[in-house]
Amino acid sequence: MMILGDLDTREIDLVTVHVDMRKGYNKLASYASAALDIDITEERNYVLFINSHAKALKLIGQCGNIRLLINIKLDKGSFQRVQQRTHEPSYIKLTKQEFLNYIQGYQIMTCRAI
Numbered sequence: 001m002m003i004l005g006d007l008d009t010r011e012i013d014l015v016t017v018h019v020d021m022r023k024g025y026n027k028l029a030s031y032a033s034a035a036l037d038i039d040i041t042e043e044r045n046y047v048l049f050i051n052s053h054a055k056a057l058k059l060i061g062q063c064g065n066i067r068l069l070i071n072i073k074l075d076k077g078s079f080q081r082v083q084q085r086t087h088e089p090s091y092i093k094l095t096k097q098e099f100l101n102y103i104q105g106y107q108i109m110t111c112r113a114i
Contacts, residue, residue, distance in 0.1 A: 007096045008096060010043075010046050010061070011044055011046075012093065012098075013032075013036070013046070013048065013092070014050070015048060016083055016092060028058065028060050028069070029041075029060055029062075029067075036090060040061060040062050041062055043061070043063065046059055046060070047059070047060050048094075048099075050081070055074055056072065056074070058072075072103050074105050078105070079102065080106075080108060080109065082109055
């Protein structure tokens with residue numbers, strides 16, 4: 001089994017609210033279930049959590065009996081901060097290409113000037 005070889009069959013969710021990044025897999029999976037209604041054990045989703053400095057993120061998911069928790073840090077720059085309106089969900093769905101761009105530090109959404 002190749003880790004993350006199933007990106008085409010999974011939904012990839014980027015959490016847009018602050019979550020304590022000191023949490024491990026179990027706490028992050030519980031948060032995804034309780035706050036976002038995403039059940040990692042169903043193996044349909046990968047969930048990305050970003051730290052408050054936007055320098056590191058954690059990706060969680062499950063493949064059979066294997067629980068995935070992957071830490072990704074940028075050497076330079078920061079991950080794009082994405083915010084939602086208060087009446088919108090606390091996460092956004094990413095395409096496979098958006099996910100691959102995001103974890104490399106590229107901007108995935110444009111900001112409109114008002």
